[in-house]
Amino acid sequence: MGGGITLDHFLVLSIIIFSLGIFTVLTRRNAIGILMGIELILNSANINYLAFAFYGGGKYDGQIFAIFVIMLAAAEAVIGLAIVLAIYQNFKTIDVDATETLSG
Amino acid sequence: MLAQAIFYALAALTVGSALMVALSRNIVYSTFALLGAFMGVVGIYILLAADFVAMVQLLVYVGGILVLTIFAVMLTAGIGDVTVSNRAVGTGSAIVTVGVAASLMVYAVMRTPWHQGTSLTTAPTTYGIGNAFLGDYVLPFEVASLVLLAALIGAIVISRHEAKE
Numbered sequence: 001m002g003g004g005i006t007l008d009h010f011l012v013l014s015i016i017i018f019s020l021g022i023f024t025v026l027t028r029r030n031a032i033g034i035l036m037g038i039e040l041i042l043n044s045a046n047i048n049y050l051a052f053a054f055y056g057g058g059k060y061d062g063q064i065f066a067i068f069v070i071m072l073a074a075a076e077a078v079i080g081l082a083i084v085l086a087i088y089q090n091f092k093t094i095d096v097d098a099t100e101t102l103s104g
Numbered sequence: 105m106l107a108q109a110i111f112y113a114l115a116a117l118t119v120g121s122a123l124m125v126a127l128s129r130n131i132v133y134s135t136f137a138l139l140g141a142f143m144g145v146v147g148i149y150i151l152l153a154a155d156f157v158a159m160v161q162l163l164v165y166v167g168g169i170l171v172l173t174i175f176a177v178m179l180t181a182g183i184g185d186v187t188v189s190n191r192a193v194g195t196g197s198a199i200v201t202v203g204v205a206a207s208l209m210v211y212a213v214m215r216t217p218w219h220q221g222t223s224l225t226t227a228p229t230t231y232g233i234g235n236a237f238l239g240d241y242v243l244p245f246e247v248a249s250l251v252l253l254a255a256l257i258g259a260i261v262i263s264r265h266e267a268k269e
Binding site for chain 1: 105107115118119122125134138141142145149151154156157160161165168169172173175176177180193195198202203209210213214218219220221229232233236244248251252254258259263
């Protein structure tokens with residue numbers, strides 16, 4: 001590409017987004033907020049896949065894995081939000097601290 | 105130089121939006137900031153010569169997952185109450201954990217001499233991806249359709265409001 005952008009730039013960007021996603025998952029008590037953090041984490045993984053695919057010689061394997069990750073992220077979001085709505089119907093809140101019926 | 109400027113602009117958009125997702129007091133603001141993060145990632149993909157993946161990201165994430173998330177946020181009550189909508193706990197320990205992990209990862213990335221290919225082509229990718237999906241990756245491709253079907257049925261079963269007794 002020239003222009004002075006190297007693989008490290010993309011990897012560090014991916015690390016930053018991953019860290020923010022982990023931070024979101026760790027600190028949020030809103031179940032939808034936790035799902036947003038997971039989306040950020042999956043996006044950072046995809047950046048890694050595409051960066052290695054591009055700088056590794058232009059094969060398509062990395063891009064295909066990224067498409068599979070996007071597909072699984074869509075399925076995960078659908079199921080996750082369905083579970084969140086089911087929790088909301090039962091508990092009238094989506095605060096994950098309030099839904100601790102199973103904890104002894 | 106132009107590519108560098110574009111990269112830093114996209115990185116600033118993505119990281120800024122992700123920061124807002126992580127730190128905003130209001131879950132609605134977090135959801136809309138997620139739009140900026142996804143759009144920035146789309147730009148990063150285009151910069152990495154992955155045109156097809158970028159468009160898939162645009163369609164699936166921005167057109168599907170984000171709209172679904174906004175629906176879920178709006179369907180659950182209490183979003184107007186800022187103090188309960190996006191409560192955050194354990195911020196200090198989370199910062200320490202994430203900081204240590206991130207600095208370790210950055211150190212590892214900087215220290216590793218990555219193998220890099222010589223030809224950085226920016227050709228269209230749809231032809232190769234289509235061939236790979238119907239060639240080497242045809243089994244995962246078909247299994248993916250089963251996974252999506254299972255997710256579809258599972259979401260309906262889980263979220264259906266059933267009158268018990």
